[in-house]
Each structure stands twice: as C-alpha cells, then as structure tokens.
Amino acid sequence: MSEIENLLREDLRGQSPYGAPQLDVPVQLNTNENAFAIPDEVAAVVAEFIGRELRGLNRYPDRDAVALRTDLAAYLGHGLTADHVWAANGSNEILQQLLQAFGGPGRTVLGFMPSYSMHPLLARGTGTAFVDAGREADYTLSPQYVREAIERHDPDLVFLVSPNNPTGTALEPDVIDAAYEAARGIVIVDEAYAEFARDPRSTALGRLAGRQRLVVTRTMSKAFAFAGARVGYLAADPELVEKLLLVRLPYHLSSITQAAARGALACAAQLQAEVDELKHQRDRIVKNLRAKGLPVADSDANFVLVGGLRDAAGVWHAILDQGVLIRDVGLPGRLRITAGTEDETTALLDAFDTALAQRPELFDRATEEQQEQQP
Incomplete structure (x- = not known):
C-alpha cells in the first residue's frame, strides 16, 4: 500500500x-444523453442570456440563484414557487447535498438496486451507509415490497427512481405513498427522465403538498439537451430547501451556468x-x-x-x-x-x-x- x-x-x-x-x-x-444538439434558435437565446452576464463576471453570482429557481418553479408548475426549488451543478450535486444535510456517518440511505449507480457512490462519499433492498423478480417495486424494506431497515433517507435507470419503468403513485408513510426520514424521488414518461401525470410533483419529507429531483441534462451545462434541481418543502443552504458551497452555481439554464428554460416548448x-x-x-x-x-x-x-x-x-x-x-x-x-x-x-x-x-x-x- x-x-x-x-x-x-x-x-x-x-x-x-x-x-x-x-x-x-x-x-x-x-450514456442516455439527448441525441440532439441544441437547435440554433435555442442556442441564440442561451447566448443572449449568457451575454448579459459577461461584463459582470468580476462579481460573485447570486449565491441563492433566485431568478433561476423562479424560472424552474414556473416550468414545474404544481403551484411551486422559488422557495420550493433548489438548483446545483447537476442532479448529482443535488443528491450529494441531500446526503450531506440528512445523511452522513452513523446514518443510512436505502436504495433498490439495480438503479442509478451513483446513489451508492454518493452515499459512500458522504459517509452515509448505503443499504440495498434489491427489487422484485421482474425488477419492479410494489407498495408492499417498499414498505416492508423500509420497516426492516429503518433508513434515514430513501432513494426511489422514476423512471428507473436502467429498467426505464416509472413508479406507480401508491409506491411513493407507501414509502412516505413507512419512512421516518427523507424520501427522494429521482426523476431525471420524467419528461420522457408516457404518462406525464406519473410525476411525484403533485404529491409534495403536505409532505415535508418528500423530495423530487430533476435534471436539465436529458430533456433540455444540457448535459454539458451541469444543471440539476429539486422541488421540496421550503423548510427542507432552506436546510440545504447549510451544506452548499458559497457561490456554487456560476453566473454563466445560471444564465444558460434560464435561456434554455425560456425555450422549453x-x-x-x-x-x-x-x-x-x-x-x-x-x-x-x-x-x-x-x-x-x-x-x-x-x-x-x-x-x-x-x-x-x-x-x-x-x-x-x-x-x-x-x-x-x-x-x-x-x-x-x-x-x-x-x-x-x-x-x-x-x-x-x-x-x-x-x-x-x-x-x-x-x-x-x-x-x-x-x-
């Protein structure tokens, strides 16, 4: 050694x-990237947003990314405001911040593998014990299976992925409800591919109201063809969002990144x-x-x-x-x-x-x- x-x-x-x-x-x-390059007309809008920031790069960015969070909330709908949204450098940093704030040494996060391979790696990096509950024989998850796994392991956080990677299947709403009811800690629904769902109503965003421990994470890498920009975000109760500021690095999201993301959001349609x-x-x-x-x-x-x-x-x-x-x-x-x-x-x-x-x-x-x- x-x-x-x-x-x-x-x-x-x-x-x-x-x-x-x-x-x-x-x-x-x-690698599940968006196969299409950003269209010229969208690139022009993004460039315009970035251009407005160039002469101000001698100053630090808005450390709380309020304008971006406002735009993200408007995109998500469901009555969400900027206070319900947090943004970072890719959804991996979002997940890392959640583990930093609510996981760590002596705490556990429960996952259902095979699923997103970064979940156990992020857990290890934050000193959080990762527990794999596996999946049913056909790789799906039922409410009963999830409930029993949570009751058995009593985790501090739970990872659910919908649509799941690598199977591509979305969770039924009652699976998310069962997880939330059984868990005492944070329940994270990773929706990196949500915009590709056959049924747009399959998102967990509509289940956030009244559930302070529920978090929905998203990314702009896939649907927005923005993998190179590294922009991820979450929607959750405002108090939970506020707690993430305890672990975020100062000025973690650059002015250029914030501007580029806002330009892309303006072209969502x-x-x-x-x-x-x-x-x-x-x-x-x-x-x-x-x-x-x-x-x-x-x-x-x-x-x-x-x-x-x-x-x-x-x-x-x-x-x-x-x-x-x-x-x-x-x-x-x-x-x-x-x-x-x-x-x-x-x-x-x-x-x-x-x-x-x-x-x-x-x-x-x-x-x-x-x-x-x-x-």
Whole structure:
C-alpha cells in the first residue's frame, strides 16, 4: 500500500471512480444523453442570456440563484414557487447535498438496486451507509415490497427512481405513498427522465403538498439537451430547501451556468419537440426488437432495456463491431440502449439484424407470451 493510499479514508481504499465506458464510434447510444444538439434558435437565446452576464463576471453570482429557481418553479408548475426549488451543478450535486444535510456517518440511505449507480457512490462519499433492498423478480417495486424494506431497515433517507435507470419503468403513485408513510426520514424521488414518461401525470410533483419529507429531483441534462451545462434541481418543502443552504458551497452555481439554464428554460416548448421525437425513436426500438423476438420492457425514459441475450457481453461486442455503442449495465442477459436520432436508431436496428443473422447463438429469443411477462 502506498503512502497516499494509506492516508486515504479507509472506506475509499481500493475503489474506482465512476465512469461510463466511452469509445470513438459513429453511433453512441450508451450514456442516455439527448441525441440532439441544441437547435440554433435555442442556442441564440442561451447566448443572449449568457451575454448579459459577461461584463459582470468580476462579481460573485447570486449565491441563492433566485431568478433561476423562479424560472424552474414556473416550468414545474404544481403551484411551486422559488422557495420550493433548489438548483446545483447537476442532479448529482443535488443528491450529494441531500446526503450531506440528512445523511452522513452513523446514518443510512436505502436504495433498490439495480438503479442509478451513483446513489451508492454518493452515499459512500458522504459517509452515509448505503443499504440495498434489491427489487422484485421482474425488477419492479410494489407498495408492499417498499414498505416492508423500509420497516426492516429503518433508513434515514430513501432513494426511489422514476423512471428507473436502467429498467426505464416509472413508479406507480401508491409506491411513493407507501414509502412516505413507512419512512421516518427523507424520501427522494429521482426523476431525471420524467419528461420522457408516457404518462406525464406519473410525476411525484403533485404529491409534495403536505409532505415535508418528500423530495423530487430533476435534471436539465436529458430533456433540455444540457448535459454539458451541469444543471440539476429539486422541488421540496421550503423548510427542507432552506436546510440545504447549510451544506452548499458559497457561490456554487456560476453566473454563466445560471444564465444558460434560464435561456434554455425560456425555450422549453421548442425543446419539447425533440423530446417527443426521442420518445418516438424509443418506442420504435421497443417495437422492432420485440418483433425480432427479443423481450424489451416498456420504457418511460429515453432508453430501453433489452433482454433475451444468452451472452450479453457477446452481443455488446457484436453491436460494437458495427459501429454502435450501447451499455452493459451488469444485468444478466440484458443491455441498455439510449434512444437516438432516426438515423442512429436505424443503424442500431440494422446492427441487431446483422448480429441475429451472423451470431444467433448469442441470443435466447422469447415467444410473444414470454415477452408479455417481461418487466
């Protein structure tokens, strides 16, 4: 063990940093990014907002990002105000701040894996014990399952993800209600992909009223094609939002970031057209892969989880050989595919056709009846 390794916190020794494998290939459908570049007219609006801030960069930004929070509240609706909203550098920082404020050494956060892989990493980074309650056999969550897990582990925080990553499935409202009723601590509903849901009413935003311990986290990375800007936010009771100021770094959100986000929010209606197209391509992937005999879960996100793979790693390589990069998330017999543009989706489906024809031994295709039983 090196001298530096020996000085590192014991719980971090031997760990590897988070990172999605990235390769230089023509079609990249592995990291759930928005496949569309920001349209020129939206970029012009964002540039205008940023331009207003440039000459004032000698001054610190608004440390509480009030104007941005006001715009975010207006976007979310549901009677929310700026006092209900908090923003940070990506939803990961939002989740980290929640763990810093309400977790920490001696406290636990309960998750239901497989789910967002950063949850246990963020917990470890804040000294919060992460407890994995797993999922039901079909990777779904029922109210009873969630309630029993919370009663069994008695966590200080609970992570729920809707739509879930990597399965793409949204939670039923009664699952969130069951979690809140059973928990004594903070219940966090991670809605990073909420704008892609088949039913917009599936959001937990409408359940915030009267529930002081409920938090809904969002990001601008996906629906707003703003992954490079790093803007995440949450909606919660104003008192909970106020407590996060105890752990936020001074001036944590730059003037440029705040301005860029406000410009994008001003163009939300225009960007929705690209969201609709990605939903169409997502559903196209589901329909076509099912027609090939591969079970695919209905998705409320901008990605799908495909099964029926006897050798998932082999299929991943066979698809990559044709210039298409998808994601092996470690689930036996399954791979995750991000929805892309029409051309990218065509390339993906063609790659599966070729792999099925040339390497049939890699697949274990299901009957229609078996497909209906998939999550």
